[in-house]
Amino acid sequence: MNILVLGGGGREHAIAWALAKSPRTDNLYAAPGNGGTDSVAQNVAGLNAEDGQAVLEFVKGNAIDLVVIGPEAPLVAGVADVLREAGVAVFGPDAQGAQLEGSKTYSKEFMQANGIPTARYGSFTELEPALEYVHELGAPVVVKADGLAAGKGVVVADTIEVAENAVRSCFDGAFGSAGSKVLVEECLTGPECSLLAFVSGGKAHCMATAQDHKRAFDGDRGPNTGGMGVYSPVPIVTDKELADMTHMMKVAAAATAREPFKNDYRGVLYGGFMLTPEGPKVLEYNARFGDPETQVVLPRLKTDLVDVMMAVAEGRPDDIELEWDDQWAVCVVLASAGYPGKYEKGKVILGVEDAEVMDGVTVFHAGTARNADGELVTAGGRVLNVVALGKTFDEAREKAYEACDVINFEGKQLRSDIGAKAAAGRGAWE
Structure with a gap:
């Protein structure tokens, strides 16, 4: 098979590395790739991963059998839609499904409609009502830009003043159009845990647990980042918590195949959880592999990743069986x-x-x-x-x-x- 991986980060290197191990992989491309992907794939500079037509032209010109979309931006831009309409096998949800990450308001409405436990929140397009809700919830409180902000649009505010500044920053354009709508939500307490699942046909096949470290400095201090380190599995997760998280992922996957949220979800659904004293609650959904969670999950996956991704892309969820290394x-x-x-x-x-x-x-x-x-x-x-x-x-x-x-x-x-x-x-x- 000829396979194209869209993206150029650590996640995409890990995906390309895992795909390259498969005997089914013939020619592997990474667009744009990075200084490491060139050891397992052919880097493609200059291909705009968010331009569906440009990607489709490359696919046709290089007889690509499977496209794997790594980052969130091409998913929200509808690249999967363009490719699927042309009959190309794609690993990644359509634009509607990607709204689970592309709009935090949409994601919250999705959770509420499907009975998935999450934090109380308010969604705002104007400054004053947002500031009023900050005072209503009190500190600590969480402020989020509604749209895509490369993992940096979230502020966990320990004081009202910090929260107010975060809200103003969003509306003042710190995150561009992503901050034109702002979420203010209660601050949940407990350890965080990520659970990713391969989703296709409304069914979820959960992967191994992972735990990221978002803050920049030791002791969980400093600003939020895209992630400074991660491990898998997560030893502090109880059997009951894992069962609850798995159930929530299956409920979410099933909801993607039903009205009013029905979409063509064929890819990874990332569940970011907080293990609260009341049980696990969803902090966020992402519509793709996590970064850096992928870098510890895929090395533990013993199943051929090409087999799994093709089953997802072709809507064959019952053909997926995951086997994990116990390291x-x-x-x-x-x-x-x-x-x-x-x-x-x-x-x-x-x-x-x-x-x-x-x-x-x-x-x-x-x-x-x-x-x-x-x-x-x-x-x-x-x-x-x-x-x-x-x-x-x-x-x-x-x-x-x-x-x-x-x-x-x-x-x-x-x-x-x-x-x-x-x-x-x-x-x-x-």
């Missing part, structure tokens, strides 16, 4: 100095090859490129995802940090406590 996976993100704020690019990266020869270690590239001399250089805020598999949680964590130590670039930034809380047990969140 633990830990990912530590190496970021550019200043991330998630301003940062410089073009810093030469050394030591990746040394890290990858270590037992159980894989390095997925996120923000990397090759300079004119062919050197690997930084090209984004999150630069590398250093992933290690181990027989125990502690072993996987130790391996990941050992590998991080041998990789260097100017301004390398990382958290030193990925997984530390979970290793200490559920009480660490109390």
